[in-house]
Amino acid sequence: MSFNKFPAGVIDKKLMADCLKxxxxxxxxxxxxELEKDYNDILFILTQLVNLIHEKQIPVKEWIKPSEILLLKLASHSGSVKQVATPVPIYRSGSNLIAIRDVPSVYVLSRAQLECYLTLHYFIFSPQNDGEGKFKQLLYKLSGLSxxxxxxxxxxxxxxxxxxxxxxIAELLLEIETNEYYQALSVDLQKKVKKRNPPARLIGWEDLIRSSRLKDEIFLSSWKLFSNHAHSEFIGTMQFQDYLVDSMATNKMVYHVLQLNLMILCVTIIELLNLFPELIPDYVSSVSIEVRTTVQFLSKFAFKE
Structure with missing residues (x-):
């Protein structure tokens, strides 16, 4: 089934132009x-859609069931990064408290959010058939247990x-060997799957971004930036030093990163509506046209052309 970037219908051009302004x-x-208002609205919409899957008793294939915990994990990262982005006092000078924005933690949580989306895309949103979906879930479980x-x-x-x-593990290996998607893999990839400690995914994070629907030029460079801080690399330490002496640059960077986080939330909503079209009527009837316009605008900006 082809992917629809506008599962809830195309928003009026004037509304989209107003959203751009x-x-x-x-x-x-x-x-x-204003950013926090949009962020809260869209985060709550995502979790409401997840709850609706239960309320409407929508049938869910076995290999898709792990999507719920991954979606809630993504929501948790998204909520946490917004909290961490708030200035925190770290020093007292007389009666004055000195507060800073914890940029490194914002980056670390943003990386976690992005990688959670990529995991959802790889295991849940991208499989073209049940064979592929089942294989990827079997390998995910096999890797963790191994x-x-x-x-x-x-x-x-x-x-x-x-x-x-x-x-x-022995049972999983037997099931994988009979899976049609596995059988169509190259001999080298099959050997990779049957290693003592197999990988959870057959491709790394950078290739996951390239193979996803996200724009490489935005999200690949962002992931690399986030990783510098997650690993306490020298370049990340230098950047943090700069942020400490330039509050305006810090505010701009944190705002930009929160916008990226918000884009991931919007993209995830669009992915979820494609996966479960039964949710579309509730989404259209319960979410204001203004918020739906923001979701469509930001997801359109994040998606590859």
Missing amino acids: KEEKNYKDINFI NRQSYLSTLPENLERKEEEARI
């Missing part, structure tokens, strides 16, 4: 108040769990 003005003014086999265990209950998981 609003976004440009807010960015120019570094208007955190890696845990190398953990040192001495307690009886942990040893018992390792034995049980070793049995599950």
Whole structure:
């Protein structure tokens, strides 16, 4: 089934033009108040859509069921990064509190949010058929359990769990070998799957971004920037030093990153409406046209052409 960038219908051009003006003005003014309002509205819409899947008792294929916890994880990262972006006091000078925006933590959580979306896209949104979806979920589970086999265990209950998981690993390998998607893989990739500690995914993060619907020029460079801070690289330390002495530059950067986080939320909503079209009537009837316009505008900006 082809992907629809406008599952809830195309928004009127005038509304989209008005949204562009609003976004440009807010960015120019570094208007955190308006950004936070949009952020809260759209974050709450995402979690409401997840809840609706249960309320409407929408049938969910077995390999798609892990999407719920991944969506809630993405929502959790999104909420946390907004909180962390608020200035925090770190020093007292007489009666004055000195507050800064914790840019490194904003970057680390933004990376976690982006990688959570990429995980959702790889395992849930991108599979073209059940065979591919089942294989990717089987490998995801196989990788996690296989890696845990190398953990040192001495307690009886942990040893018992390792034995049980070793049995599950053997069953997963048998199921993978009969999977049509696995059988169509190259010999090298099949060997990769059957390694002692197989990867959770057959491609790395950079290739995940390139193969996703996100624009490489925006999100690949952003992921690399976030990673510099996640790993305490020298370049990240230098950037943080600059942020400490230039509050205006810091505010602009944090605003920009929160906009990227908001784009990921909007993109995820569009992906979810494609995955579960049964949610579209509720989305249209319960979400204001202004908010739906923002979702369409920001997701359109984030998606590849």
